[in-house]
Amino acid sequence: MSESTGLMQPAPLAAPSTASDRAADPLGLLSAYIELSKARLSALVLATTAVGFVLGTQMNTPRAWALLFWTLVGTALCAFGANAMNQWIEHARDARMERTRGRPLPAGLLSRPHALTFALLTAIGGPLLLAWQTNLLTAMLGLLTTLLYVAAYTPLKPLTPLNTVVGAVCGAIPPMMGWTAATGELALPAWILGGLLFLWQIPHALALSWLYRDDYERGGFRMLPIIDPSGRLTCQAAVLYALALLPFGLMLTLHNVCGAVFAIGSLVTGLLFVLTTLWLFIRRDRDSARRVFFASILYLPVVMVLMVADRTPLNRSGVYTELIGIYDAPVSVTPPAETPR
Structure with a gap:
């Protein structure tokens, strides 16, 4: 966004002035x-x-x-x-x-x-x-x-405001696609990744629709902050979904996909995210919604970097083990020794 400086600015040279000019x-x-x-x-x-x-x-x-x-x-x-x-x-x-x-x-x-x-x-x-x-x-x-x-x-x-939930399902599938492309299997870690992305999207989307609820209303969209003028249901949902993220992050460590550094980092980051949603629940104002929105933007890349940086050696081998029974360890078959003649 440009700001006025009080000085006359030179006119741009040959700038496209219409949508058709820009499209050409x-x-x-x-x-x-x-x-x-x-x-x-x-x-x-x-x-x-x-x-x-x-x-x-x-x-x-x-x-x-x-x-x-x-x-x-x-x-x-x-x-x-x-x-x-x-x-x-x-x-x-x-x-x-x-x-x-x-x-x-x-x-x-x-x-x-x-x-x-x-x-x-x-x-x-x-x-x-x-x-x-x-x-x-x-x-x-x-x-x-x-x-x-x-x-x-x-x-x-x-x-219906349930569109947010359906949209979150759409956003949960891509990390599962990454896992299946690499392994050929829709294993438990893929579901955990999908669940984490699903849960993250709800407070993120609720905060965004709070910030732009007047705009969404002009567009005729039924977002939760529009049909919930007090903001009580919106804030409750944001807090509950943020809280649900905490165990989902830890599950990747419990199932030997990531290590302890990830567990601690995701827990700390998740708690900070929860605090912003609690503040939104208390204040129920635009500034608090903006904090939740930016906290959600910070949370996801931090957690993803921690996932990749703290992958367990077991998972790096490409075999997700017998610990859960999703994959079986590779079996080596030794050919029978020849019978002496």
Whole structure:
């Protein structure tokens, strides 16, 4: 945001003045497609996918790095398709909201047919690429995420606050995809990772919808802070979900996926996150909601870095053991000795 300095500023030279001018510019067109893909949200999806992958295998061979690359490309296409389709469906509502009216469709930077074509190509291409380069299970999870986001989360937003829960399910699946791409199995650690991401998203989304509840109301979306004017239910939900994160973080250590450093770090970070939600419950104001929002943004990368940095040697071998019975230890078969003749 620019600030006035009291001095006359020179006029920009040959700056595009209309949406059509910006769309005709190659860089402007690229920027519009990046915005249609919700690049920042997609980057978070890829980060959680990468964490799930790295926790599931050792990264000491070129094949592992190549597999991670194709997993991320396929997951990115799934995310791009889901996000583009969401904007294609919600373009009229986005035009009413201050926060979203600059998106490519309401701003006229892209036509609806172009956006739909991009959405379909990426949404179909992502699972196909995952099936080709990783495995069918990962591809099916990618397809499920896209379908849930487009066919459940998006239409539920104007109908019920439960859309937040469905959206959290969509966000919980990418780390599970990373794990399945690396291991081929939907094992217990994958469910723990998914559960942690699911729980984290609820207070994060509630804080965001509190901050923009007037905007969401203009768009016709039924977010919990809108139908809960006192904020009591919203704050209770934020506290409960933040508290539920604490044991989920520890479960990765209890199941020998991560070590003690992660356990301590995730517990401390989680407690700080809980404190911000408790403060929101006490104050119920915009500043407290902003603290929860930024605390959630801090919590996730700290926890993910701790996960990767404190992976247990057992898990680095790529075999998640007999401790839980999810995988069996590899069995070596010794051929019978030849009988002397």
